[in-house]
Amino acid sequence: MDLSDDDGSGEKKSNDGSGDGKKSDDGSSNNDDDDYTPNDDPQSTWFKVFKLLATRLHYIGVKRSCERSVKRKWKFLKFINISQAKKLQLLAKAKGKEHQTFVEYTCLGKASRDFSQTYTSFLTWCFFGSLTCISFVWGLWNTSKTDRSLADLWLEINKKSVVIHEFKKEMSAKNALYMHRLDEITKVAKQNQEDLQKIVALLVSKK
DSSP states (O other): OHHHHHHHHHHHHHHHSOOTTOBOTTSOBOSGGGGOOOOSOHHHHHHHHHHHHHHHHHHHHHHHHHHHHHHHHHHHHHHHHHHHHHHHHHHHHHHTOOOOOOOOOOOHHHHHHHHHHHHHHHHHHHHHHHHHHHHHHHHHHHHHHHHHHHHHHHHHHHHHHHHHHHHHHHHHHHHHHHHHHHHHHHHHHHHHHHHHHHHHHHHHHHO
């Protein structure tokens, strides 16, 4: 009986007791949020948000770049392993030996060194062959370009020579016409001069 009374009083005490969320007489809360003060400078808040966003994007970009680099590395290593195994197989066939077991590379440095030793001469010949082909094609292109330029120049010269010939022909025709008119004018002037001399001689004789 006493225990039940104690429990009831305990419940009442817990119900009536002040909790964490109890308000004071002036209506203010007793939580830790009472110390919060709103930010008076929203520009700094946005700056922090953008800074966090930029940091996150940079982290994601670096992470993806590293992942792509690792993927390319393993793809290249796989390609080297396949090519080296094929090379050993071809060498064994050429020498009449059995197929040799090939130990795959796990280090990119050694794989790259062996790969370069195997294919350096081939890649060198490919490089110089490409340069030779490019130089040859470049020379052919320059030659054809020069030939086209000369053909266009000769065509332009021929057009201008035709124009000059037509101009000379027209000028010679005009000169012939002018000379013919000049001869006619000279004949008329001589005839008038002779008539005038006859008239003057006749007048002098009458006096």
